[in-house]
Amino acid sequence: MIALTLAKLAAAKADKSKSSRVPGEIRFVCTPSAIATMYLFNPLTVATTLAKSTIVFSHLAIVSALYAGVSGLANQAIMFTAVAAHLSLYPAVLIAPVALMAAVSQKQTQQRWLVGNIALTLAKFAFATGALHLLFVAVFGTQYFMATVDFTLRAADLQPNVGLFWYFFIEIFDEFRPFFYVVFQLTALAFAVPVSWRFRDDPLFAGTMLVGIISALKSYPSWGDLSLFLGLLPLFEELTKYLQYSFLSTNLLMYGVGLAPVFWHLWIELGTGNANFFYAATLVYVFGQITLLFDLGSAKLRRELDIHYPETRTRTVIQE
Numbered sequence: 001m002i003a004l005t006l007a008k009l010a011a012a013k014a015d016k017s018k019s020s021r022v023p024g025e026i027r028f029v030c031t032p033s034a035i036a037t038m039y040l041f042n043p044l045t046v047a048t049t050l051a052k053s054t055i056v057f058s059h060l061a062i063v064s065a066l067y068a069g070v071s072g073l074a075n076q077a078i079m080f081t082a083v084a085a086h087l088s089l090y091p092a093v094l095i096a097p098v099a100l101m102a103a104v105s106q107k108q109t110q111q112r113w114l115v116g117n118i119a120l121t122l123a124k125f126a127f128a129t130g131a132l133h134l135l136f137v138a139v140f141g142t143q144y145f146m147a148t149v150d151f152t153l154r155a156a157d158l159q160p161n162v163g164l165f166w167y168f169f170i171e172i173f174d175e176f177r178p179f180f181y182v183v184f185q186l187t188a189l190a191f192a193v194p195v196s197w198r199f200r201d202d203p204l205f206a207g208t209m210l211v212g213i214i215s216a217l218k219s220y221p222s223w224g225d226l227s228l229f230l231g232l233l234p235l236f237e238e239l240t241k242y243l244q245y246s247f248l249s250t251n252l253l254m255y256g257v258g259l260a261p262v263f264w265h266l267w268i269e270l271g272t273g274n275a276n277f278f279y280a281a282t283l284v285y286v287f288g289q290i291t292l293l294f295d296l297g298s299a300k301l302r303r304e305l306d307i308h309y310p311e312t313r314t315r316t317v318i319q320e
Contacts, residue, residue: 002060003040006231007032009067013204013235030237039231044257048224055224058088062228065094066207069101077101078121082128086136089152090214093192095125097203097210100196104203153185155219160278162260163221164286167279188217205300208232209293216289223257226289233296242299249292256285 010032039045048056065080077098084091099121103114137144151157155165165184169177191213199206211232215225240246259281266273 002056002063002228002231003036005060005063005067006039007036009063009070009204010035010235012067012070030234035231035234038234039227042227042230044223044227044230048222048227053222053224055088055222058084058091059224059228061087062091062094062211063232065091065098066204066232069098069207070204072101074098074102074121075124078124079128082125082132085129086132088218089149090188090218092125092129093189093210093214094207095122096192096196097207098125100200100203100206152219154181155184157220160264160275161220162223162256162282162285163219164217164282165219167275167282170275184217184219188214188219199300201304202300205236208235209297212289212293212296216286216293226253229289236296236300239296239299239303242302243295244298245291245295249288249295252284252288252291256281256288260285 010030014029014032061080061084065077065084068074068077068080078095081091081095081098084094099118102121103117133145133149155169158166158170160166168184169180172180192210195209195213196203196206199209208229211225212229215221215229218225260278263273263277263281267275267278
């Protein structure tokens, strides 16, 4: 289902972006079927499937929200975003690009109407998310909120994973934990508005960047989160030639993914390593994602410059 929705998203995106081209550009177009195939046969996707991870339901809601937003189905996009936020909390940041998609689909260009439409979208999202939580609280009792949202925000379970939280909060003194909980969670959530506003002309790209930020900075990440981010990247094949650090980010991700199971085996099963080994692999893994995010954002900005000022493409930038 995720691969099929990705293919539909690629087709919808291709129809929307025909006018935004660099003059004289020769592009390699990645077909929707190729995008779906790359996602399906990604080793991280295969590993997520074999592990029977429930993160795929959140991913399906995320991709469906992006597809509905690009297709101009504002209410469906809001509902899918609410479902994704209900399942995994952090996808709530995607409401920012979804709100921009809703405003664009209704052709609201004046600032007053644009702000009003975004506010209406946020109100609908808050209502849908609140209704879902109240429904589950009514079914499962008052402990539901503590076992889901509160558990995620407080990072109550500090078992080792591929995220940044567990090692830091094991080492820190208890009296400082509330402050750093706020700092870490705000770091993951605070990018929603600035990223969405900077790339407001392409809300789908803003949504893809936020998916990558969630994958790197959430409290309980998994390799499945990275597989979704990598699955969305072929939608922007026009940025490939603008990437400057693709070799570095690819190697960092490969080393992080490859070394983590090895160091886990040395630490937990053989007892010849320690937590520093595994956390070092985690840092490499997260740094690879952040490098890719910065490179992708820079490539998008450079392409926008080439579209608006094509005469600058042949100029050499000299830093003094």
